[in-house]
Amino acid sequence: MSLITPPALPEKSFTDAEKAWDYAHQIYQRNVEFIRENFKALISGREQKAKVRAFYPKVEVRIVSYKKSSGSLPYGFLHSPGVYSTTLTATELYRDYLVEQLGLVLQNHGGTIEVSQSDTPIPLHYAANSSNIIDASGLNVLLRDLYDAPDLGNTDDEISNGTLIPEPGGPRPLAAFTAPRIDYSLQRLSHYTATDPSHFQNFVIFTNYQFYIDEFCRLARGYMRDGHKDYERFIEPGNMITHSSRHGGKTIGEPAGKLPQMPAYHLVSGEKKGITMINIGVGPSNAKTATDHVAVLRPHAWLMLGHCAGLRNSQSLGDYVLGHAYMREDHVLDSDLPLSVPIPALAEVQVALEDAITEVTKLKGIDRKRIMRTGTVATVDNRNWELWNQKEVVRRLSQSRAIALDMESATIAANGFRFRIPYGTLLCVSDKPLHGELKLPGMASEFYRTQVNQHLKIGLKAMEILREQPAERIHSRKLRSFAETAFQ
Numbered sequence: 001m002s003l004i005t006p007p008a009l010p011e012k013s014f015t016d017a018e019k020a021w022d023y024a025h026q027i028y029q030r031n032v033e034f035i036r037e038n039f040k041a042l043i044s045g046r047e048q049k050a051k052v053r054a055f056y057p058k059v060e061v062r063i064v065s066y067k068k069s070s071g072s073l074p075y076g077f078l079h080s081p082g083v084y085s086t087t088l089t090a091t092e093l094y095r096d097y098l099v100e101q102l103g104l105v106l107q108n109h110g111g112t113i114e115v116s117q118s119d120t121p122i123p124l125h126y127a128a129n130s131s132n133i134i135d136a137s138g139l140n141v142l143l144r145d146l147y148d149a150p151d152l153g154n155t156d157d158e159i160s161n162g163t164l165i166p167e168p169g170g171p172r173p174l175a176a177f178t179a180p181r182i183d184y185s186l187q188r189l190s191h192y193t194a195t196d197p198s199h200f201q202n203f204v205i206f207t208n209y210q211f212y213i214d215e216f217c218r219l220a221r222g223y224m225r226d227g228h229k230d231y232e233r234f235i236e237p238g239n240m241i242t243h244s245s246r247h248g249g250k251t252i253g254e255p256a257g258k259l260p261q262m263p264a265y266h267l268v269s270g271e272k273k274g275i276t277m278i279n280i281g282v283g284p285s286n287a288k289t290a291t292d293h294v295a296v297l298r299p300h301a302w303l304m305l306g307h308c309a310g311l312r313n314s315q316s317l318g319d320y321v322l323g324h325a326y327m328r329e330d331h332v333l334d335s336d337l338p339l340s341v342p343i344p345a346l347a348e349v350q351v352a353l354e355d356a357i358t359e360v361t362k363l364k365g366i367d368r369k370r371i372m373r374t375g376t377v378a379t380v381d382n383r384n385w386e387l388w389n390q391k392e393v394v395r396r397l398s399q400s401r402a403i404a405l406d407m408e409s410a411t412i413a414a415n416g417f418r419f420r421i422p423y424g425t426l427l428c429v430s431d432k433p434l435h436g437e438l439k440l441p442g443m444a445s446e447f448y449r450t451q452v453n454q455h456l457k458i459g460l461k462a463m464e465i466l467r468e469q470p471a472e473r474i475h476s477r478k479l480r481s482f483a484e485t486a487f488q
Helices: 017-043 095-109 179-193 210-226 284-297 347-361 366-371 390-400 409-418 441-467
Strands: 012-014 055-063 082-087 113-121 203-207 233-236 240-243 264-268 275-279 301-310 320-329 372-380 402-406 423-431
Touching (some): 012 017, 017 055, 017 095, 017 113, 082 179, 095 113, 179 284, 203 210, 203 441, 210 233, 210 240, 210 264, 210 275, 284 301, 284 409, 301 320, 301 347, 301 409, 301 441, 320 347, 320 402, 320 409, 347 366, 347 423, 372 390, 372 409, 390 402, 409 423
Parallel strands (some): 203 275, 301 423, 372 402
Antiparallel strands (some): 055 082, 055 113, 233 264, 264 275, 301 402, 320 423
């Protein structure tokens, strides 16, 4: 079958990051519009006898020297001479990010940025994602004969996993994710969270309980009503937007008629310095799914706030556990990140959480230690782990020195490590099954009512502390490998 393609745009060189982004954006917008317009015509009844194809833009840089970067950031530089490239997508969404990353490469290495059209086709599913023309139910044609479909056979995480071996002499990756991998996750985020990816903020809190979401919504609506100085909008599933009273207080849109699998809520601040909170539900599979997709947005930090089983008799219900190490029995990341790889605690995040606990509870020193333990969190993939052979379970947990057990924390920390996103865990002890201390229904209601508010406020305060820190402090070099991509 013959092809219909837009005229090829020429490759151009830039020494200015904004101008490089502008040209990449021009290529991207022209090409997705070309696909959309042809698809609109097909839906309206026009016969189409050739395959429609357009391509992602590409940026490429070349360095010839081993000269080291003098910058303090752990990213923004190329590790050795050679050619580096990446395809781009959603250029409007990533404008600030791309300008920053490309600007750092120019600042550290000089030279030029080459912007051109790649040879990677844009699938119809991704080109049409932000339009309202996708209803093709009445078409009596095979769309794959007329448009490119996502090539999932070549969409993977080899770059992030550190397993990609570039072709000899071929370009090395400039970014952790290719354009098709990003588009795949952007679609999944919209589907799972019922909010547009553009609403996500750079500081993300994951939780495994709706109680935390309910409290987050209560606090956020209060912030909007009272005109909180740090937040401009509150966005809920369905993309319902409530503006701060500082900006008129108007609410636009309707809430989602039915909550999605992983509802997301966004306290929006300038420069995406606000806080996104997602209820990922229970289990490591959900934790991996959520973090696999949020990672393409390149947030500055993410935290896990949730409940856990306390494993020490000295703990009490309501005590906090600050995860300092992880016993990984979740298994969902075993093929991506070997169990032999340690997941280190990140000092910047740990300190922010400790400082937040002090500020919210007004306790410090030995008094703070009475309600907070720092130690290993064991994460398992079996919700009924208590029914395992008790001798074996107790022995393994004791050998690991674990002080808490849950089903998400190690997964979220490991994916933070894998994707170079600072991570942390603060859990609240909700029961002690090894010691026969379980909540009765009435006790559970009172526990959630009194403890969730404080726990959430600690998480919010920790994020506020982190966002005030310079990027070189948040983005630990512990997360960077020998031969890293230049983009954060």
